[in-house]
C-alpha cells in the first residue's frame with residue numbers, strides 16, 4: 001500500500017508539473033496574442049487545478065503511510081534538514097501552492113475581461129509552481 005502510493009505520488013508529480021507549466025505557457029501565449037479567453041483556456045487551467053488537488057490528496061495519504069511522514073515526527077527529526085523537509089516544509093509549502101492555484105482559478109472565473117483572466121491565471125499559477133519547485137525532494141526524485 002505504501003509503495004503503491006509512493007509510486008503514484010512520484011509519477012503524478014511529473015504530470016502535475018507538466019500540466020501546470022502548460023497552463024501557464026498556453027495562457028501566456030493567448031494573452032500576448034490578445035485572443036479571447038475561450039473554453040479551451042479555461043479547461044487547460046482546470047486540468048492543472050485537478051492535477052494539484054489529486055496530488056495533494058495522494059500526498060496527504062502518503063503522509064500517514066510513509067516512514068518519512070507523521071510516524072517520523074520527533075524533535076531530533078526536526079533538526080535534520082531532509083527529515084524536516086518531508087515532515088513540515090514539503091506539506092506546508094505544497095498546501096500554500098495549492099491554495100494560491102485554487103484562488104487563481106476561481107478569481108479568473110469571476111473577472112470579466114480576457115486580459116484579467118489571463119493575468120490572474122498566469123500570476124497565481126506561476127507563484128504556485130515556484131513554491132512547488134522549491135520544496136520537491138530533488139535529491140531523491142527525477
Ligand code: HEM
Pocket residue numbers: 006009010013016052055056057058059060061062063066067068069086090091094095132136137140141
Ligand atoms: C503539488 C503537490 C505535491 C508535489 C508536486 C509533491 C511531490 C513529491 C515528490 C516528487 C516526492 C518524491 C517522490 C519519490 O521519492 O519518488 C514526494 C514525496 C513525498 N511527499 Fe509530496 N508532493 C506534493 C504534495 C504533498 C503533500 C500535500 C504531502 C503531505 C501532506 C506530501 C507528502 C509526501 C511524503 C510523505 C513524501 C515522501 C514519501 C516517501 O519517500 O516515503 N506531498 N512528493
